[in-house]
Amino acid sequence: MAASNLFTALPGGAKFPLLGLGTWQSEKGKVRAAVETAIECGYRHIDAAYIYSNEKEVGEGIKTKMTDGTIKREDLFVTTKLWLSSHKPDKVEPCCRESMKNLGLDYIDLYLIHWPMSLVDDKGVFPLGDDGMLIGDDSIDYVDVWKSMESLVDKGLVRAIGVCNFNLSQIQRVLDLPPRHPIANLQVECHPLLAQNELIELCKKYGITVTAYSPLGSPERPGIRTPTDPVLMDDKVVLDIAKKRGVSTAQVLIRYQIQRGVVVIPKSVTSSRIQQNFEALNFELSKEEMQALIDLNRNCRLLDFPMSKSLKYYPF
Ligand SMILES: NC(=O)c1ccc[n+]([C@@H]2O[C@H](COP(=O)([O-])OP(=O)(O)OC[C@H]3O[C@@H](n4cnc5c(N)ncnc54)[C@H](OP(=O)(O)O)[C@@H]3O)[C@@H](O)[C@H]2O)c1
Numbered sequence: 507m508a509a510s511n512l513f514t515a516l517p518g519g520a521k522f523p524l525l526g527l528g529t530w531q532s533e534k535g536k537v538r539a540a541v542e543t544a545i546e547c548g549y550r551h552i553d554a555a556y557i558y559s560n561e562k563e564v565g566e567g568i569k570t571k572m573t574d575g576t577i578k579r580e581d582l583f584v585t586t587k588l589w590l591s592s593h594k595p596d597k598v599e600p601c602c603r604e605s606m607k608n609l610g611l612d613y614i615d616l617y618l619i620h621w622p623m624s625l626v627d628d629k630g631v632f633p634l635g636d637d638g639m640l641i642g643d644d645s646i647d648y649v650d651v652w653k654s655m656e657s658l659v660d661k662g663l664v665r666a667i668g669v670c671n672f673n674l675s676q677i678q679r680v681l682d683l684p685p686r687h688p689i690a691n692l693q694v695e696c697h698p699l700l701a702q703n704e705l706i707e708l709c710k711k712y713g714i715t716v717t718a719y720s721p722l723g724s725p726e727r728p729g730i731r732t733p734t735d736p737v738l739m740d741d742k743v744v745l746d747i748a749k750k751r752g753v754s755t756a757q758v759l760i761r762y763q764i765q766r767g768v769v770v771i772p773k774s775v776t777s778s779r780i781q782q783n784f785e786a787l788n789f790e791l792s793k794e795e796m797q798a799l800i801d802l803n804r805n806c807r808l809l810d811f812p813m814s815k816s817l818k819y820y821p822f
Pocket residue numbers: 527528529530531553554620670671693694718719720721722723724725726754756757771772773774775776779780782783
């Protein structure tokens with residue numbers, strides 16, 4: 507049976523596909539084909555970001571599939587993210603417009619603040635000090651960045667806005683504004699070892715959708731992984747469920763999020779895996795299997811981005 511998409515809804519009612527394709531570290535030369543394969547398989551949601559430096563190729567893949575009639579613009583949900591060196595009020599719209607141009611789109615479905623911290627804007631997109639740490643701009647408050655994001659909705663450049671990597675109190679500060687446009691989405695690291703129950707609870711209360719990034723444990727994560735980190739796709743509980751069901755561990759980890767109503771964006775540039783991951787829409791985990799995965803939670807963060815730790819508003 508061919509898999510078909512499942513959806514959640516954004517605060518305004520727009521359909522938001524529960525499964526999308528991640529594109530962090532998807533190499534130029536591979537990501538265009540990955541996007542095309544994904545759209546052919548049935549994916550209708552692509553997760554991009556300015557800082558992934560591959561938006562142009564992602565856009566080429568989208569264009570090919572629109573030109574050959576596989577999809578129309580309105581069938582596809584595209585997320586991208588504002589980078590930290592573009593947080594000043596006069597930099598937000600240009601950064602958004604550059605992503606739109608890269609992606610070849612005249613609007614973005616969901617635009618996210620990538621991190622609550624800000625970087626200086628005169629030393630490139632990844633300004634590192636001699637100590638190997640990122641150089642921040644402490645004068646910028648993410649609450650003001652949120653206000654600039656709202657003006658992008660007013661102008662029709664983006665349909666919805668949200669945040670990534672905000673902690674509970676940071677989300678609460680935006681909610682306390684109160685926002686003129688709703689926080690439509692929170693994107694955070696999330697998998698059975700880091701279930702994010704508290705954040706999901708808060709988001710549910712305020713109608714904020716949640717997206718799980720690194721749902722497979724992001725096995726590569728260069729510069730972040732340490733030798734003692736657990737390997738999520740090798741976890742015995744996950745392996746046992748996969749074996750019993752005759753599916754892959756990746757499919758179990760994707761399905762776990764879908765059944766919690768959490769949007770999930772596994773990355774792959776491998777055509778067979780892109781297809782396989784999409785087929786996680788095709789089976790159901792039992793109550794007992796879900797419980798076994800829920801019981802794995804130990805607030806184990808695999809992506810703490812060490813070079814950001816000294817920045818004001820670092821969330822973890
Ligand atoms: N907002 C943020 O700050 C943030 C941070 C991190 C990630 N993200 C988003 O979330 C997406 C997903 O997270 P991620 O890229 O960190 O990690 P992930 O999706 O957990 O894992 C991706 C890795 O798993 C491999 N893989 C994919 N499907 C597989 C399968 N069926 N079997 C075995 N291996 C498989 C991929 O390899 P191949 O590609 O070689 O197939 C890749 O190495 C990102 O791409 C990005 O869009 C957002």
